[in-house]
Structure formats: C-alpha cells, structure tokens
Amino acid sequence: MAGMSRGRGRNQFxxxxxxxGFGRGDSLPTTTHTPSPLFPPMQFQPVPLHTGExxxxxxxxxxxxxxxxxxxxxxxxxxxxxxxxxxxxxxYQTGEPKNNTIEWSPDWSRLPKELCIKVRKPQKTITxxxxxLKQRPKVAASKEDILQKLETLEKEEVHSEEExxxxxxxxxxxxxxxxxxxEEDYDEEELEDETDYIASYFxxxxxxxxxxxxxxxxxxx
Amino acid sequence: xxxQEVRLCxxxxxEHFGDVVENVGTHLIRNGxxxxxxxxxxxxxxxxxxxxxxxxxxxHGMCTFxxxxxxxxGPVEYxxxxxxxxxxxxxxxxxxxxxxxxxDTGELIVEExxxxxxxxxxxxxxxxxxxxxxxxxxxxxxxxxxxxxxFSRLVETHFLQRCPPMASAExxxxxxxxxxxxxxxPSNPESHPDCYKLPYISLxxxxxxxxxxxxxxxxxxxxxxxKTDSSECGDEGIHWQxxxxxxxxxxxxxxxxxxxxxxLDQTSGEIVRxxxxxxxxxxxxxxxxxxxxxxxxxxxxxPSNYNIxxxxxxxxxxxxxxDPMEFVGKAGDSGGGMFVVNLHRALANLxxxxxESVVQERFGSRSARIFRLLLRKRxxxxxQVEDFAMIPAKEAKEMLYTLLSENLVQLQxxxxxxxxxxxxxxxxxxxxxxxxxxxLLQHCYKTVGNLIERRLYETKENKRLLEKSQRIEAxxxxxxxxxxxxxxxxxxxxxxxAPERQQLESLxxxxxxxxxxxxxxxxxxxLLESYINSTQASx
Numbered sequence: 201m202a203g204m205s206r207g208r209g210r211n212q213f214x215x216x217x218x219x220x221g222f223g224r225g226d227s228l229p230t231t232t233h234t235p236s237p238l239f240p241p242m243q244f245q246p247v248p249l250h251t252g253e254x255x256x257x258x259x260x261x262x263x264x265x266x267x268x269x270x271x272x273x274x275x276x277x278x279x280x281x282x283x284x285x286x287x288x289x290x291x292y293q294t295g296e297p298k299n300n301t302i303e304w305s306p307d308w309s310r311l312p313k314e315l316c317i318k319v320r321k322p323q324k325t326i327t328x329x330x331x332x333l334k335q336r337p338k339v340a341a342s343k344e345d346i347l348q349k350l351e352t353l354e355k356e357e358v359h360s361e362e363e364x365x366x367x368x369x370x371x372x373x374x375x376x377x378x379x380x381x382x383e384e385d386y387d388e389e390e391l392e393d394e395t396d397y398i399a400s401y402f403x404x405x406x407x408x409x410x411x412x413x414x415x416x417x418x419x420x421x
Numbered sequence: 422x423x424x425q426e427v428r429l430c431x432x433x434x435x436e437h438f439g440d441v442v443e444n445v446g447t448h449l450i451r452n453g454x455x456x457x458x459x460x461x462x463x464x465x466x467x468x469x470x471x472x473x474x475x476x477x478x479x480x481h482g483m484c485t486f487x488x489x490x491x492x493x494x495g496p497v498e499y500x501x502x503x504x505x506x507x508x509x510x511x512x513x514x515x516x517x518x519x520x521x522x523x524x525d526t527g528e529l530i531v532e533e534x535x536x537x538x539x540x541x542x543x544x545x546x547x548x549x550x551x552x553x554x555x556x557x558x559x560x561x562x563x564x565x566x567x568x569x570x571x572f573s574r575l576v577e578t579h580f581l582q583r584c585p586p587m588a589s590a591e592x593x594x595x596x597x598x599x600x601x602x603x604x605x606x607p608s609n610p611e612s613h614p615d616c617y618k619l620p621y622i623s624l625x626x627x628x629x630x631x632x633x634x635x636x637x638x639x640x641x642x643x644x645x646x647x648k649t650d651s652s653e654c655g656d657e658g659i660h661w662q663x664x665x666x667x668x669x670x671x672x673x674x675x676x677x678x679x680x681x682x683x684x685l686d687q688t689s690g691e692i693v694r695x696x697x698x699x700x701x702x703x704x705x706x707x708x709x710x711x712x713x714x715x716x717x718x719x720x721x722x723x724p725s726n727y728n729i730x731x732x733x734x735x736x737x738x739x740x741x742x743x744d745p746m747e748f749v750g751k752a753g754d755s756g757g758g759m760f761v762v763n764l765h766r767a768l769a770n771l772x773x774x775x776x777e778s779v780v781q782e783r784f785g786s787r788s789a790r791i792f793r794l795l796l797r798k799r800x801x802x803x804x805q806v807e808d809f810a811m812i813p814a815k816e817a818k819e820m821l822y823t824l825l826s827e828n829l830v831q832l833q834x835x836x837x838x839x840x841x842x843x844x845x846x847x848x849x850x851x852x853x854x855x856x857x858x859x860x861l862l863q864h865c866y867k868t869v870g871n872l873i874e875r876r877l878y879e880t881k882e883n884k885r886l887l888e889k890s891q892r893i894e895a896x897x898x899x900x901x902x903x904x905x906x907x908x909x910x911x912x913x914x915x916x917x918x919a920p921e922r923q924q925l926e927s928l929x930x931x932x933x934x935x936x937x938x939x940x941x942x943x944x945x946x947x948l949l950e951s952y953i954n955s956t957q958a959s960x
Contacts, residue, residue: 247782249937254517259937261513265536269437272536274477276441278470307539307660310584311479312486312497314457315472 273303422450422503425866430506432873437509438477441466445474449484449501456489456496475499481538482584482662508665510869510943515668519580526571529553531580531663539584539660542572542620573619579667582616584660620659666706673951677767680774681741681748688729689737693748695722696762707958709765715756746770765955772858772952775945779861780829787812788820792829792852800833800849821850829857855956862949869942876935883928890925893917 249255269275308316422430427450435443448463449455455463461471478484483505489498512535520528529549534540540548546568553563575581674697682690699722700711720734729737738760741749748767753759773796781789791810795801801809807817824830835847880887896913917925 244782244785249934249941255937255940258513258517258940259933261516262936262940265512265532266436269536274442274480274538275437275439276470276473276477277439278441278466306476306480307658309658310660311476314497315476315479317469317472 423863423866425863425870426503426507427451429510429866429870429873430503432870433506433509436873438474441470442474442477445471446478446483446501446506449499450503454489454498454500456498458496460499481505505665507946510939511947513940514672514943515663515665518668518671519575523571523574526553526568527575530568530572530575534581534661534663539662541657541660542569545661546572576617576619576661579617579664581661582664583618584662669947669951670706672947673764673768676771676948677748677762677764680746680767680771684746685740685744688727689741691724691727692719692734692737692741693762695719695724696749696760698722700762704764707955709955710750710761710763713752713759713761716758716760717756719760720757768948768952768955769854771948773854775948776854776857776861780824784820784823787816788824791817791820792824795830795850795852796854800851802847802849806850825850828860855953858949858952862946862953865942865946865949869939869946872935872939872942876932879928879931879935883924886921886925886928889921890917 427447430450431443431447434446444464444466445460448460452459452463457468457471457475460475461468464471475484478501479486479499482502484499484501486497486499489495515535516528516532519531523530526549529552530545533545533548546565549568550563550565553568554561557563572581674694678690678694678697681693696711696714696719699714699718703712716735716738719738720731723729723734735757738749738758742751742760746767747763747770750761750763751758752761777789777793777796780792787810791806791812794806794809798809803818803821806821807814810817812820821830825832829852831851831853833849833851834841835849836842837845837847893913893916897910900909900913
C-alpha cells in the first residue's frame with residue numbers, strides 16, 4: 201500500500217512514519233545476503249534440567265524400557281536381504297523364525313481372521329528327498345550300500361508323506377504344530393547332517409582376530 | 422494429524438517396534454483408514470510382515486479395526502489411534518506413579534501390561550511374581566496372593582481396566598448357511614458394565630526363581646507346563662489394559678496441588694488434595710468443576726496428622742477462594758460454605774503460566790511483561806503497549822515485532838474508513854491463549870522429535886565404541902562368572918583406553934541429558950494437551 205499512491209504526493213507515505221521506529225533520514229538496517237544461520241546464537245541460555253531422585257528413576261526406567269523392547273517378540277525385523285554370495289553359515293545363522301508366524305500367541309478371537317498367518321509347511325521334505333536320491337548314490341562306495349540307502353530313503357519318504365497328511369489334518373483343527381515339526385526337524389537334521397557336531401556350534405570364523413588374546417605366547421602374523 | 426505428530430509417532434514406533442511397524446504405522450496415519458491389501462500395496466512390504474505389524478499394533482491398542490465402507494461383507498478397515506502412540510512417551514511416568522502409589526508390585530504389574538499391551542490377570546500375576554522372586558535373596562519367593570491383591574487394588578481405583586469385548590455382529594438365527602462375519606468390532610471400554618470387575622481365578626503358588634545355569638530343556642518343560650497351567654485358571658479371554666485416562670486425571674490433580682502449594686503454602690495444598698480425593702468418584706472425567714463440598718465435610722476428611730482448627734480451615738478456604746488463580750470457588754453457603762475446585766479454570770491458568778514462562782525464557786523478562794500485559798488487556802495499540810509496560814519505545818517495538826514474527830502475538834486491524842487506508846486504521850496487538858497453546862504444543866512435538874533424532878545420531882556416530890564396550894563387559898561378566906583372577910580382569914578392562922573411556926563417559930552423559938529432556942518436555946506436552954482437551958470438551 202505504501203507504493204501505490206505514486207500519483208498523489210511523491211514524498212508522502214500513507215501510514216504514520218513514526219510508528220515504524222525510524223525517521224526518514226536514518227539509515228535502513230543492513231540487508232541480509234545469506235539465509236539466517238541454522239543454529240543462531242541464543243540470547244538467553246536455557247534453564248538447566250530438573251534433577252532429583254524422581255527424575256533419575258524415570259530416566260533409568262526409560263532407558264530400560266527401550267532396551268527391553270528390542271528383545272520382545274513385538275519388535276519385528278524384516279528378513280535380512282541376501283548378501284552377494286550365499287554362504288554356508290547362512291544355514292546355521294537364521295535369526296528370523298523359520299515359519300512366518302508370530303512369535304507370541306495373541307488371543308485370536310480379538311483379531312480379525314485375515315491377520316492369522318497359516319503355517320506353510322516347509323517344502324524341504326519333498327525337494328530334500330529328491331536331492332538326496334540324486335546325490336546319495338554318487339557318494340556311496342559299493343552297490344550294496346547304494347541299495348541299502350535307497351531302501352532307507354524310500355522308507356523315510358513314505359514316512360514324511362504320512363507326516364504331511366497328519367500335519368494337514370492337525371492344522372485344520374488349529375492345534376499346535378509342535379509334534380510333526382519336531383519330528384521333521386529331526387528328520388531334516390538326520391538327512392542333511394551326517395556329522396556328530398551340534399548344529400548351533402558352528403562358528404564361521406568371522407570373529408577371528410577380534411577376540412581378546414589373553415596369553416600372547418605366540419606372535420600373530 | 423499434523424506433520425510434527427506424524428513424525429514423532431514414526432520415531433516412537435521405530436524405537437519400540439522396529440522399522441517394519443514404523444513403515445506400516447506411518448502409512449496408516451497418513452492415509453486414514455486402509456484395508457489390508459491396500460496397506461500392503463502402499464508399503465510395498467510382504468503381506469506376512471504387514472499382518473504381523475498389524476497384530477502388534479492392535480495388541481497394543483494403537484490400531485482399531487472395523488467393518489469397512491462396504492459393510493460387514495467387505496474387507497476389514499484399520500485405522501490408527503495416534504494419541505495412544507504418543508502415550509508411549511509417557512510410559513516411565515505411568516510406571517513411576519504406580520510405584521509411588523502401590524509399591525514395587527504395582528510398578529511391575531503396570532510395566533508388564535504396558536510392554537505387552539494386553540494381558541490376562543493370571544499371566545500377569547505369574548510373570549510379576551517370577552520377576553520379584555528373581556530380585557529377592559535366596560530362599561525367599563513371592564507369594565501369588567500378594568500380587569493378586571496389588572492387582573485388585575489397581576483395578577478398584579480404575580488404573581487398570583478390562584479390554585472391551587468384541588461385539589460381533591449378530592448373524593441371523595435361521596438355518597441359512599451364513600458364515601459368521603470375519604470381523605468383530607471393539608466398543609468403548611467404559612460402556613461395558615463389567616469393566617472393572619475382577620474375575621474369579623484359582624491361582625495359588627509362589628514365584629519361580631529362574632536359574633541361569635539350568636539347561637534349555639528345563640525351560641522348555643517349564644514353558645510347556647505353564648501353557649497347561651494357564652488353561653486351568655479360569656480367566657480365559659479377559660484381558661486387561663492400562664487406563665490412561667485415569668492416570669491423566671491423577672497427573673492433573675498432582676499439578677493442581679503442587680501449584681497451590683507453591684503459590685500459597687503446604688497446608689492449602691493439603692486442603693485441595695483432600696477436596697480432590699473426596700470428589701474422585703463423584704466427578705466425571707471432563708467435568709469443569711468438582712462436586713460441591715461443604716466445609717464441614719472437608720474438615721472431617723482432612724488427614725489426621727494435620728491438626729488445624731475449624732476457624733483456621735475457614736480462613737484457608739477464604740484465602741483460596743479470593744486468590745486470583747481461582748483454583749477454588751465458592752458455590753453456596755450451606756454447611757459452613759460449599760466449595761468446588763474449578764478444574765478447567767485451573768488447567769487454563771496452568772497453561773497460561775506455561776506460555777508466560779516460555780516467553781520469559783526465550784525472549785527475556787521484558788518481552789514476558791509485554792506478553793502478560795497483552796494476555797490481560799486483550800487488545801492494545803502500540804503506543805498503549807509502550808505506556809503500560811513502561812518500556813522505552815524503540816525497545817518495545819523491537820520486542821513486539823520479534824514476538825509477532827514468532828507468531829506468539831497477533832495483529833488485528835480495525836479500519837476507520839471503508840477503504841482500509843493505513844493511516845486511518847487501528848492496529849491492535851493481541852494474544853489468544855488457545856491458538857498460542859496449540860502452537861506451543863506443536864513446537865513441543867517437534868522438540869521431542871529433534872531430541873530423539875539427535876540421540877539416534879549420537880548413538881550411530883559412536884556405534885563402534887559402544888559395541889566394543891558391550892563386548893568387553895560381556896567378556897568381563899563371563900570371566901567373573903567362571904572365577905578368573907584379578908590380573909585377567911584388569912587386563913581385559915585395560916583394553917578400553919583412557920581417551921575411549923572419556924569418550925564413552927561423555928556419550929553417556931549426552932544421552933542421559935537428551936532422555937531427561939524428553940521426559941521434561943513430555944510434562945509440558947501433558948499440561949498443554951489437557952488444557953486443549955478441556956476447552957474442546959466444554960463446547
């Protein structure tokens with residue numbers, strides 16, 4: 201509105217100049233060339249925080265809650281993306297649950313049915329036996345061993361098929377899937393590992409060199 | 422939902438539940454109601470992950486579901502409850518309040534239920550008993566009955582409430598093959614008549630001490646046994662949740678009492694506390710003032726260790742009524758005088774005091790003087806501001822313009838002529854308390870968001886150092902458990918060099934400061950939120 205009255209009087213402003221805070225002849229404040237700083241210096245220092253027993257206790261509570269909530273089953277981690285090369289240790293280092301179920305059991309009557317994740321039977325038994333049928337004969341030394349192994353594998357295939365049927369029936373009744381899964385786990389372990397070592401003991405050597413060396417008798421090259 | 426609230430909710434979800442839930446939650450907040458398929462499409466996550474996240478959110482009461490726009494036959498729609506997520510900031514305060522009122526047992530009960538969202542009474546009792554037994558010296562264990570009694574006290578005073586039952590839509594009783602609806606709709610918890618009724622459970626025993634040296638098999642056996650036990654307790658399907666509203670009423674009362682104690686003296690605070698305690702059950706949550714109490718009743722209900730005579734009580738009450746803060750008002754003369762506590766006015770005064778103190782700390786005491794002046798006198802011209810505040814003209818102008826640029830003060834134009842010529846218009850400065858309170862509340866949310874982000878940044882910067890110190894602590898702990906010599910321990914401790922120790926120390930100090938600031942800002946958030954809610958309720 202100040203510049204619009206060009207026609208009437210050149211040196212007249214339409215508002216009361218005194219109200220602006222500076223007279224006509226005074227210099228205007230300097231123009232700014234840069235945006236205002238991100239953290240401008242504060243004119244007044246902030247008041248220090250409260251201290252006291254109550255404050256300390258609530259602080260400790262807050263940190264504890266934060267730490268413990270990471271261990272609860274409510275903390276959902278997405279599946280780890282595959283790294284460039286699939287490694288042998290991936291088999292032994294699955295942090296995520298094998299099935300896609302929730303690790304805690306809510307009251308399903310209070311949740312909509314569509315949120316219930318049905319346990320999908322792991323397909324390993326079918327493909328596993330097929331692979332073994334192909335691989336095992338190569339490994340076996342003599343013919344008799346091959347025949348024996350084929351027989352045992354057939355038995356196990358039949359056994360696992362029976363289990364599958366049982367498992368499906370049980371699933372329909374919405375019972376716990378513990379028993380067939382436990383047996384299958386034993387099956388898989390027997391079939392896949394012919395070693396005596398405990399599966400969880402595997403150490404893939406990535407921590408080598410980072411541990412503490414208590415007795416430095418020998419130099420490390 | 423404002424941008425700052427959305428940002429803060431996202432940060433809180435990420436802190437407690439991880440990135441996946443944060444992704445799902447943020448999309449739900451931004452888009453309002455969504456169905457499962459739409460949500461999976463928006464977040465581009467696997468369907469199973471979305472389902473898991475929704476289970477987590479519903480379990481904690483942060484998300485509700487209901488029949489969609491197409492009616493009960495259509496897909497279920499989910500919509501999120503932002504306030505519940507923001508309550509996560511206040512969990513330490515709830516737990517501390519439970520501790521101060523009901524001791525360690527109450528504290529652990531509330532902590533367990535807060536962390537798990539909803540729990541049945543029997544599982545809560547068992548878990549809490551186990552935890553308490555764990556902290557007790559050897560040979561002692563916590564009896565279930567004590568925990569049950571603490572739980573009952575919490576329910577009686579309404580701090581815990583039953584989760585509302587699912588009100589499933591009734592399917593017709595005819596022989597048609599109608600499948601029962603896949604969706605059940607939760608109702609308001611207070612509308613259920615049995616909201617605070619304790620179930621009868623048959624639970625007796627002691628807390629079990631968990632030995633760390635036991636095999637994993639024993640734990641599995643114990644877990645299986647626990648599953649079979651819980652089915653015998655008789656309270657299946659009755660879940661309990663924390664009643665946040667009740668805690669908020671308690672905090673509000675605490676704020677009023679401490680304000681009165683600060684302004685007047687301890688005895689007045691006690692009188693107001695007595696009045697509030699007496700009207701706890703009779704006053705509804707949104708009431709503007711408590712039920713009228715006569716001076717006789719107050720006198721009888723005062724705690725016994727306060728031996729004040731009747732005339733002195735009358736004097737105190739008169740003082741409280743005459744105080745400009747208007748916490749207590751007189752509603753009649755019968756029974757020695759009927760008195761009420763003005764809840765809404767007290768909240769408004771507390772919010773006003775908060776605003777004034779914010780201006781004072783940021784802009785100085787003279788700006789605060791101008792602000793208080795404008796609050797009291799409503800509309801003032803620039804000349805009048807200078808005169809009333811007794812501040813020289815130039816400085817007054819500068820301060821006013823600073824406040825104006827921060828939006829704490831507004832300018833109101835009153836034209837004298839229809840053409841709004843500036844020389845013939847009144848320009849009045851004014852402060853509106855409610856919009857300013859809302860503005861400050863958004864600033865608070867932004868502040869907490871900044872604090873959390875800064876804490877995450879600090880942790881990330883020093884991640885290597887933190888991991889190293891954690892590993893060394895673990896080594897130390899295992900060495901001590903197996904009984905190593907002192908020299909070995911000192912050797913391991915020396916693996917952290919002195920400058921690293923210093924860096925760790927300063928990092929801990931910073932993180933503690935940031936956490937403590939979050940707690941303190943949350944107190945301001947609570948005050949401002951209560952004030953804003955009280956103004957909305959009265960409309």
